Amino acid sequence: MDKALYVAMTGASATLKAQASVSHNLANASTVGFQATLSGTVAAPVDGAGHASRVAASHQTLGVSARAGAVHNTSNALDVALDPDRWLAVQAPGGGVAYTRAGNLQLTPNGLLTTASGRPVLDQGGAPLAIPPHQSLSIGGDGTISIVPQGQPANTIAEAGRLQVAAANTAELVRGEDGLMYAAPDAAPLAPAAGKVLTSGALEGSNVDATSMLVSMIQLSRQFEMQVRILQKGDENARAANTLLSSR
Structure with missing residues (x-):
C-alpha cells in the first residue's frame, strides 16, 4: 500500500507542475512570437541506499515547440516576422546576447530600438541599435534598416544599421527564466x-x-482528482487495518 501512496503522491505533485506549465502557455496564447513550453511526466527511480523498489513520477520540461505561429500583416514599419529558424538578437538582462522571435519593435524617445518588453535590439556588431532622427523608416528582408533623414528629400535614403539575426533550430536553444532564448552553455556562438x-x-x-x-x-485536473482519491483510499484502508488490529 505504501508504494501506491508514494506513486500517487509524486504523481499528484507532477500533475500540479504540468498544470502550471499548461496555464503559462494559455496565458501567452496572444503573445507575439511566443513558443509553447513542452512538458511531460516521466518515471524517476528513487536513488539511495536500500532495495531499488521505489519509482516516483516526475515532471520534466521537454523543450520548446518549434511550430510556426500564424503571421499577419500590420503595415507597421517597425514590425517584423522572422523566417523559420531565424532569431532576433537582443541584449540580455545580464548584458549578454539573447534571442527572440517577438518582432514588435519600438523606438525609445532617444532613438534606441527595443523589443516590446524593453530589451535593446543588437546590430551586426553586437551593439544596441540607435536610429538617428528620421522622416520615414523601413526594414529590408535582410534586416537592413533604411531611413530618410530628418529634413532631407524623400529620395534621400541612408542606411541606419542592420538587425543581427541568427540562424538556429529551436532545439539548439534553451529558454531562460526571463522568457528569452539562449545558446546552450557548451555550444558555439550562433552564426548570423x-x-x-x-x-x-x-x-x-x-x-x-x-x-x-x-x-x-x-485532463490534468481529472488526473489530479484520481490521484487524490488513491491517497484518500489508502488512508481509509490504513484506518480500517488499525481498527482490526486494535480489536484483537
Whole structure:
C-alpha cells in the first residue's frame, strides 16, 4: 500500500507542475512570437541506499515547440516576422546576447530600438541599435534598416544599421527564466543568417493551440482528482487495518 501512496503522491505533485506549465502557455496564447513550453511526466527511480523498489513520477520540461505561429500583416514599419529558424538578437538582462522571435519593435524617445518588453535590439556588431532622427523608416528582408533623414528629400535614403539575426533550430536553444532564448552553455556562438531573414510589416503570433491546452488542462485536473482519491483510499484502508488490529 505504501508504494501506491508514494506513486500517487509524486504523481499528484507532477500533475500540479504540468498544470502550471499548461496555464503559462494559455496565458501567452496572444503573445507575439511566443513558443509553447513542452512538458511531460516521466518515471524517476528513487536513488539511495536500500532495495531499488521505489519509482516516483516526475515532471520534466521537454523543450520548446518549434511550430510556426500564424503571421499577419500590420503595415507597421517597425514590425517584423522572422523566417523559420531565424532569431532576433537582443541584449540580455545580464548584458549578454539573447534571442527572440517577438518582432514588435519600438523606438525609445532617444532613438534606441527595443523589443516590446524593453530589451535593446543588437546590430551586426553586437551593439544596441540607435536610429538617428528620421522622416520615414523601413526594414529590408535582410534586416537592413533604411531611413530618410530628418529634413532631407524623400529620395534621400541612408542606411541606419542592420538587425543581427541568427540562424538556429529551436532545439539548439534553451529558454531562460526571463522568457528569452539562449545558446546552450557548451555550444558555439550562433552564426548570423544570410539573405532574407524576415518579413517587414508583419508579426508572428503565438504558436500555442488554445483548444488543445484547454483539453490538457481538463485532463490534468481529472488526473489530479484520481490521484487524490488513491491517497484518500489508502488512508481509509490504513484506518480500517488499525481498527482490526486494535480489536484483537
